[in-house]
Amino acid sequence: MNAPDSFLMPDIQAAADHRRLAIQQVGVKGLRYPLTLQDAAGEAHPTVATLAMTVGLPPEVKGTHMSRFIELLERPRNALSLSDLRPLFAEMLLLLQAESGRIEIRFPYFISKKAPVSGVASLLDIDAGIDVWAEPGGPVQMALAVTVPVTSLCPCSKEISAYGAHNQRSHLNLRVQLKAEMALEELVRIAEDAASCEVFGLLKRPDEKWVTERAYDNPKFVEDLVRDIALRLQDEDRITMWTVAAENFESIHNHSAYGLIEGRND
Numbered sequence: 001m002n003a004p005d006s007f008l009m010p011d012i013q014a015a016a017d018h019r020r021l022a023i024q025q026v027g028v029k030g031l032r033y034p035l036t037l038q039d040a041a042g043e044a045h046p047t048v049a050t051l052a053m054t055v056g057l058p059p060e061v062k063g064t065h066m067s068r069f070i071e072l073l074e075r076p077r078n079a080l081s082l083s084d085l086r087p088l089f090a091e092m093l094l095l096l097q098a099e100s101g102r103i104e105i106r107f108p109y110f111i112s113k114k115a116p117v118s119g120v121a122s123l124l125d126i127d128a129g130i131d132v133w134a135e136p137g138g139p140v141q142m143a144l145a146v147t148v149p150v151t152s153l154c155p156c157s158k159e160i161s162a163y164g165a166h167n168q169r170s171h172l173n174l175r176v177q178l179k180a181e182m183a184l185e186e187l188v189r190i191a192e193d194a195a196s197c198e199v200f201g202l203l204k205r206p207d208e209k210w211v212t213e214r215a216y217d218n219p220k221f222v223e224d225l226v227r228d229i230a231l232r233l234q235d236e237d238r239i240t241m242w243t244v245a246a247e248n249f250e251s252i253h254n255h256s257a258y259g260l261i262e263g264r265n266d
Helices: 067-074 082-096 155-160 184-194 205-216 222-234
Strands: 023-038 044-057 101-114 121-134 141-153 167-178 239-249 256-264
Touching: 023 067, 023 101, 044 067, 044 082, 067 082, 082 101, 082 121, 082 141, 101 184, 121 184, 141 155, 141 184, 141 205, 167 184, 167 222, 184 222, 222 239, 222 256
Parallel strands: none
Antiparallel strands: 023 044, 044 101, 101 121, 121 141, 141 167, 167 239, 239 256
């Protein structure tokens, strides 16, 4: 019986390399792939993710096996929860025979929301990300990121105007490094609670009245947004390091207002 062709072909990637230079990250990037993620309630969220999957390469090895990253994704599996990503990462290191690596996942995440008065349901899309990584001999670490659209209303405009106040849509960017599991929805809620008002996919006229008045009664500078969120993240025991940034797409200027705070929870 003849051996399969794959056993007869030379494995150039596994050959020795004379340059003796380790590579910290080598793998695939910009890979689009369908994924189904599971939220904290066990509900499945189908999405299309963009992935970067890399491992560290020892100085004596010529190359990594690029096809094995895709092979890992092609393995049959159920919807992935956050707790499943650590075993998936361990699978990658084992398959690539690596001591360090990184998985970065970026995807649109759809959250069902009910309008504040009518209760009509609609989906709101959130740009989300999950990073899983480990250094040689170090623990597996995880970070979550979300970009949450909200409404912000200018306190100064409200104060100086006889009627009305200018408001705009804002993006709140939160990235947190975790020491215990935390749902993406929890981060989204922290961001929305700090805004002048949250946004919805679908609103009826009573809802539109409610969100307009809610924003007017709750004005926020970009500085207020990042400080209020930072205070919430500082009090969260599951987070070790965090970054919060806010960008207000100004309705009376052709530029944005921006603020950022970084911190560590000791």
